[in-house]
Amino acid sequence: MPTPPVRKLVTALDIGSSKVSALIAEPTEDGELRILGTGQRESRGVKRGFVADMEKSEIAIREAVEQAERIAGTNVERAFVGFSAGGLDSTVASVEVEIGGRRIEKRDIDELLAHGRDSIDPDKGKMILHALPALYTLDGLQGVKKPLGLHASRLAVDIHVVAAEPAPVRNLDLCVRSAHLGVEAIVASPVAAGKACLSDEERELGVALVELGAGVTNVSVFAGGMLVGLKSLPIGGIDITDDIASAFGTRRMEAERMKCFYGSAMTSPRDNHEMIEIAPIAGQQEGIETARITRAQLVAVIRQRLEHLTGEIAKALKELGFAGPFGRQVVLTGGGSELKGMADYAQGVLGRAVRVGRPNLPGLPDAHSGPAFTTLAGLALFAASDELDLRQAIAPQQSGPKGNSGNVLQRLISVFRSSY
Template sequence: MSLDATPLHSETRSEKPSEKLSVTREIIAAVDVGTTKICALVGTVIHDSLGNLAVRVLGGGVTPSRGLRRGVVMDVPEVTTAIGEALESAEQESGEQITSAYLGIAGNHIATSNSAGISPIDGRHGVTGNDMQRALEGARAVQIPANRQIIHVIARHWKVDEQENIQQPLGILGSRLEVDAHIVTGTINAINNLAQCVLAHGIDIDELVLEPLASGEAVLTAEERQMGVVMADLGGGTTDLALFRGNGLWHTEVLDVGGSHMTNDVAIGLRAPFEVAEELKLRYGHLQPERIAEDEQVWATVFGDKPERTFSRRFISQILQARAEETAELIQSRIVKSSYGNMVPAGLVLTGGASQLPGAVDLFRRILRMPVRIGSPVDHPAVHGLSRELQSPAFATAAGLLLWALYEDARAIHYPMQRMIPENGQILDRVGGWLKSLLPD
């Protein structure tokens, strides 16, 4: 195992002691490939005392990202190696071999649109799961550019004859089922570049999952999703937005701004190396600089003939605040542009690594003028066994990928990865070619 890869073991794990859990030994795995880190998780499917599906996390591994820019693969060998380190650590801690995984995807190549589909209903039996799938397939039959691939077709709401805004149509009698669906696409090259980095390790991809969908699974409550809520996952290279209402997905978007931009601003402002700026951000950063004493100073290694200098902690926080305010204003403008701003009474749920900066809730609440809270996977009732490290909002996407595996149903079309790979096997051929070049003779 690489020294850069970290098994996420800890004696402190989240448990719900009031629930008796039944383990099925069905093993599921997740891989979250982010701009700043790669996380692999292994879990097992369990049932709580009420018979509800849940997941117990058995182990995980995390390694710094290499070869990615804003969620997109730029260097296939580098990304493949980093993923391998995280997978090896997760297997080591969990004691399980990973044979397949749910893979998160994001990046500025993601695009979304809405479409409608129709299916006839057998009036004797009411709506069936097959009827719902046929309607979703109809919504899928839209023209998309030749260089793009559909990742998700997810129902926003349903209509049976004249009954509108139905959330779950199963069993409803009628003659005609209609669906209003949200379609998520990505560029074929970006999808295939990411896929081959996982396939190179002999691991099948159960499904590609848009990362804001996964994060939403992990950090949103059922009531928030029902009433209407925006989730913002503040990642390293991007900010992922998802708007939910009536338990349906209404809008998704990937913004080209994240925690790394904050770090870069500090590095430029202090003329310091990026790694130094990152440490200063995490250790001393605050998004409400007025709460920092004016005379509080911190030491930092910088460029130039004087390798160490002192800086005002308030000044560092002012740099971070400016970028955070810009991010909040961008989120606000995108919510308004989506035309769904009046549909989110539950407000905004922040998650992701950058959401942990002190003062984030107050800053976003001030600018967006709506309820704001931080969402963490440890709060989800169906997630058990999270180590202390994994309880952080930074691991919401990885935990959400495991939850996504539990909740597959007829509300969406699910695409196993093999349906996205060309039948001529060119991806696997390319993987084999360059991977062999890395191995000793």
């Protein structure tokens, strides 16, 4: 009997500060993804996107993946892992070569990449996560997807490089491997999230993507079809929860429930008349009445933290140069964007059009189709795409600042050639 073909599966693993989620999918013949299984567990060993407890994180990863495997009815060995911690750097290397008016050949692409060797070296001990070639430019004409065979005097390309601090990336890699799962690639969260909730037109015209995570808020800017800058803020939904718990003397779990069910970023005249019962930290005791607050008091605490958060977001957008004609659209995603009225509040503060971005991946179960799972869906889409990427983190060379640039170059060349 002929050997049945090996199924090509895609596994995505998003390790956040509040949850660890996994997704198993199978690419179909028409290029779509068929969702086979998903899994989720509470994240107890990650703080502000960094692995703080290896053992607890390992258990959460293993349980989330096992849940997805049971639903999918299959086992997986490797995964694309999201990295959402701080310390990410984003640079764009512009490279140009002379062609002389003749037709562009493969060797011209190789020469173009050779000229970009110094530009894609890891800087200041950083580790390269992505080197994403964007659209080509022919004699000043931007937006060319496939220059091979066209005539030009000058050929140029922008290579978008995303780098991270090595230690957190290595800790994440070790944690996943300790859970008996291979790491196919570690993908920066803004790269994955942008793939899941931004349209090609938005990326071309200019858009800011704000991922409101539990412990980290990532602000990234897209223009000309590529990610051109990003900044991580060590603040997120957990801070709002902690503010509520501290202000009203209750447990974090109860504060999170109050935030989700009664919380809002916008005020309403009815808030002063709606009462909310609070379970005290010490639990119910005989003779002690349950505390009650108005919804207006809860919203006031939430808005105080949001004022600080949106102020930091506005500052980050200014530092990233998000202004002028292309600085008009902001997309919120992540679990924090699910807070009632969040888009309206951000629009009023930032003075820009704001919408909530949800994962554009058909077939996701209802429990995993909200903004909190945008990065997870983006990881699956990134894994299944044919995007030109190194697909593997490149560590800084210890012997010298340019010791590994040849490896980077050769991988880029091989990836470019494979696309023809």
